[in-house]
Amino acid sequence: MAAEDIKKGLAGVVVDYTAVSKVNPDTNSLLYRGYPVQELAARCSFEEVAYLLWNGELPTAEELSAFSARERAGRALDPVVKQVIDTLPTTAHPMDVCRTAASVIGARHELAEDSSPEANMAKAVDLFAAMPAVVAYDQRRRRGQELVEPRDDLGYSENFLWMAFGEDHVPEVVDAFNVSMILYAEHSFNASTFTARVVTSTLADLHSAVTAAIGALKGPLHGGANEAVMHTFDEIGIRSEESLDQAAARAKAWMEDALAQKKKVMGFGHRVYKHGDSRVPTMKAALDKMIAHYGRPELLGLYNGLEQAMDEAKAIKPNLDYPAGPTYHLMGFDTHTFTPLFVASRITGWTAHIMEQAASNSLIRPLSEYNGPEERHVP
Numbered sequence: 213m214a215a216e217d218i219k220k221g222l223a224g225v226v227v228d229y230t231a232v233s234k235v236n237p238d239t240n241s242l243l244y245r246g247y248p249v250q251e252l253a254a255r256c257s258f259e260e261v262a263y264l265l266w267n268g269e270l271p272t273a274e275e276l277s278a279f280s281a282r283e284r285a286g287r288a289l290d291p292v293v294k295q296v297i298d299t300l301p302t303t304a305h306p307m308d309v310c311r312t313a314a315s316v317i318g319a320r321h322e323l324a325e326d327s328s329p330e331a332n333m334a335k336a337v338d339l340f341a342a343m344p345a346v347v348a349y350d351q352r353r354r355r356g357q358e359l360v361e362p363r364d365d366l367g368y369s370e371n372f373l374w375m376a377f378g379e380d381h382v383p384e385v386v387d388a389f390n391v392s393m394i395l396y397a398e399h400s401f402n403a404s405t406f407t408a409r410v411v412t413s414t415l416a417d418l419h420s421a422v423t424a425a426i427g428a429l430k431g432p433l434h435g436g437a438n439e440a441v442m443h444t445f446d447e448i449g450i451r452s453e454e455s456l457d458q459a460a461a462r463a464k465a466w467m468e469d470a471l472a473q474k475k476k477v478m479g480f481g482h483r484v485y486k487h488g489d490s491r492v493p494t495m496k497a498a499l500d501k502m503i504a505h506y507g508r509p510e511l512l513g514l515y516n517g518l519e520q521a522m523d524e525a526k527a528i529k530p531n532l533d534y535p536a537g538p539t540y541h542l543m544g545f546d547t548h549t550f551t552p553l554f555v556a557s558r559i560t561g562w563t564a565h566i567m568e569q570a571a572s573n574s575l576i577r578p579l580s581e582y583n584g585p586e587e588r589h590v591p
């Protein structure tokens with residue numbers, strides 16, 4: 213087989229149909245079930261978008277009310293899951309905690325071995341409702357704080373922030389968080405979603421697929437990049453007394469040095485988008501609002517400096533993780549909680565794909581070209 217016939221990383225390979233979302237790098241657009249993601253982010257709650265991803269249509273007022281009631285009823289942290297989390301060292305990465313929690317939630321689900329469409333939908337909604345408490349509690353225990361019980365008078369995003377910080381948030385912050393959840397929800401056959409589909413294709417259960425997807429999301433070439441972006445900011449140094457221009461100049465110098473050393477800088481580049489990520493302008497607008505709200509122009513300086521230097525040197529554009537990282541930082545999340553926030557959102561997209569894969573299944577099993585030793589025999 214010729215080397216060019218090998219599609220390393222499956223780059224450019226179309227492996228199946230999907231009706232969940234359409235990523236179009238030529239028009240720089242992203243549609244969830246036909247709706248532009250920017251419109252959904254501007255006009256919908258994350259609950260409505262979750263419903264859309266699973267059901268193919270936005271909910272009516274009645275459907276939304278029933279769905280929200282179901283989600284609110286599933287928010288409390290299962291005491292057994294809490295016990296398991298408490299046994300994990302605080303040195304464990306929060307993504308490991310998330311992965312473990314998803315697995316425990318699956319093993320304890322009353323429909324664990326049922327992979328019917330109805331059971332999969334029930335499991336998806338349950339996991340969507342349960343994950344914020346896992347992420348919020350894990351951050352709190354690392355800070356020596358107690359669990360905060362959910363509030364059923366709040367929407368998903370407001371309650372998530374409530375459980376994480378134990379305080380009310382102003383609408384601007386809740387909106388920015390809601391936007392981030394919507395933008396992170398779904399992105400066709402990315403590495404973690406494809407992982408979930410591979411696991412589903414063996415007829416394994418939904419929680420096995422989600423647990424594997426969480427593992428795939430952890431890496432810095434994928435979801436782990438939102439955490440890595442903040443490490444870059446920290447390495448450059450966040451100086452609150454600095455002006456926007458001073459911060460930008462230091463960030464530019466850092467980037468020039470990193471690129472001279474041929475480093476990959478997380479938060480830039482994308483396998484599919486080559487002229488910019490469709491979600492970045494919406495997330496950047498949310499970041500701008502948070503920078504204004506918290507009065508932190510020096511962060512914008514770092515952001516602009518890195519972006520400009522990368523553009524001048526390599527014309528590589530930021531991806532969604534680039535504005536999302538500093539947004540979560542400003543909201544007060546610990547840096548290694550950023551990717552678990554991505555998990556809480558992407559559960560919707562993963563499970564929509566799991567259901568789609570299960571409904572039209574074929575075992576996913578590509579071929580490889582052998583390049584090891586010729587046949588030989590044990591002496």
Ligand SMILES: CC(=O)SCCNC(=O)CCNC(=O)[C@H](O)C(C)(C)COP(=O)(O)OP(=O)(O)OC[C@H]1O[C@@H](n2cnc3c(N)ncnc32)[C@H](O)[C@@H]1OP(=O)(O)O
Nearest residue numbers: 432433434435437475476477478479480481482483531532
């Ligand atoms: C939500 C998400 O998951 S979005 C993705 C998050 N991931 C990141 O931010 C990690 C950083 N980015 C990257 O590693 C890459 O851009 C990927 C993995 C996302 C996509 O990569 P691919 O399409 O496979 O492109 P590939 O890695 O081959 O890069 C092509 C060229 O651009 C360069 N390049 C791509 N991204 C970057 C980057 N972030 N920093 C520096 N150089 C880069 C590569 O070094 C390579 O250069 P070369 O041809 O001179 O060797």
Ligand SMILES: O=C([O-])CC(=O)C(=O)O
Nearest residue numbers: 398399401402403483484
């Ligand atoms: O599509 C990808 O390869 C990665 C990505 O942006 C996502 O999963 O949101």
